[in-house]
Amino acid sequence: MKKSKRRKANLKKEAYYKCGKCGDEIYWNTHKQYVSCRCGALAVDGCEDYVRVIGDSKNWRRILK
Numbered sequence: 001m002k003k004s005k006r007r008k009a010n011l012k013k014e015a016y017y018k019c020g021k022c023g024d025e026i027y028w029n030t031h032k033q034y035v036s037c038r039c040g041a042l043a044v045d046g047c048e049d050y051v052r053v054i055g056d057s058k059n060w061r062r063i064l065k
Contacts, residue, residue, distance in 0.1 A: 013065060015027075015051075015063070015064055016064075017042060017044050017061070017063075018062075018063050019037040019038075019039065019041055019055075019059065019060055020058070020059045021037075021039045021042075021059055022038045022039040022041070024038050024042070026042065026043075027044075028044065028051050029046055029047060029048065029051075030044055030046050030047070032046075032047045033045070036054075041055050041059045041060070042054070042059060042060045043055060
């Protein structure tokens with residue numbers, strides 16, 4: 001692998017979903033496990049192929065880190 005491709009791979013940002021009610025952050029790849037926040041307003045179920053976000057879209061937001 002060339003250096004430029006390796007650098008791009010290292011700079012790739014990861015997605016998290018943040019609950020607007022309790023502030024918990026859930027990583028997008030949950031390895032097909034249903035993961036919810038403390039208050040239950042947000043849940044994420046995902047893997048390499050899909051991401052399912054459960055909850056009112058007004059109560060969560062996607063963040064890149």
